[in-house]
Amino acid sequence: MKLDLLRRLNLERAARRAAILVTAVEGGEQRLVREDEAAGDPLSDELLARLRSGRSGLVETEAGAQFLTVQVPPPRLILIGAVHISQGLAPMAAAVGLDVTVIDPRTAFATPERFPDVPLIALWPDEALAGLPPLDRYTAVAALTHDPKIDDPALVAALRAECFYVGALGSRKTHARRVERLTAAGLSPEAIGRIRAPIGLDIGAVSPPEIAVSVLAEVVAALRQGPRRAPA
Structure with missing residues (x-):
């Protein structure tokens, strides 16, 4: 060469x-x-x-x-929220080759005991993401806390970075309120429309581990089947 x-x-x-x-x-x-x-x-x-x-x-x-x-850069998955879904999702995502990080400022949830062998950052998303390599088109972000104070900043950062996958937990009614907040934050309808919400493929998932399976399947589909977006 x-x-x-x-x-x-x-x-x-x-x-x-x-x-x-x-x-x-x-x-x-x-x-x-x-x-x-x-x-x-x-x-x-x-x-x-x-x-x-x-x-x-x-x-x-x-x-x-x-x-x-x-x-191709190693794909990353950033989980916002050290919740039950994340506990099931993190090891499965690592098994398929995703570089997983869990972010949650709530130290009662973000503990090494609940997330062994997973990089865990017990900070607010703004602060946590500032200390990580920049989000990019080979990064997936899943917001799973149901708390706008935690989820919304991560969603804004992920959409502005054009991450290949952006998903958020919550019902359609919850997402409608989320759309109002993100619109007020200055995001365009096209950007907000990229959020997968309700998160995960529709497989009838009920339990947190089943929801984790549906989210991982949706992330893999976006990585392997989705169009690659040209840099802005």
Whole structure:
């Protein structure tokens, strides 16, 4: 690989931006396609599919066989609320490869005993998120406390960062009030419309572990099937 290509690839990695190195099998010619360039590339369909799956591989093109080396940031899941749903969701999400963090200022809930082996931040979301790597398009945020003082700041930050998944617990009536608050906070209807609420796939979930399953399934679907949004 040419030094310039390696430098550019490392810059994308450091910035948590996806990129694909396209290598001609015959001749070895290489080019780098950043995520925000993929939609306009001659191999756009294949590149976009590879970005969603995160898998490298060989593809046959009119110009001959090309090997696509996919570099995708590790996906993150930030759970707002150290609640029963989070207790079930955190280990399942880690098992499918998500980097999980739990945030909750309520120290009675945010304890290592309830969340063993999970990064736990007992701070208000504004303060907690300021100490983490910036939210981005490879981050999912699930607001699960039912408390607007805790959930709303995290939702605002997630929507402004264009996180690939933003979900919030609560009934439709609860969400209608949430929409009013977020509108007053200056978010557009299009941004607010990205919130998955009620959270989780509709599988008839009743118990906290069942709701956790429905949320994880919705997060994975958004990661693997959802369109990749170009940077603003």
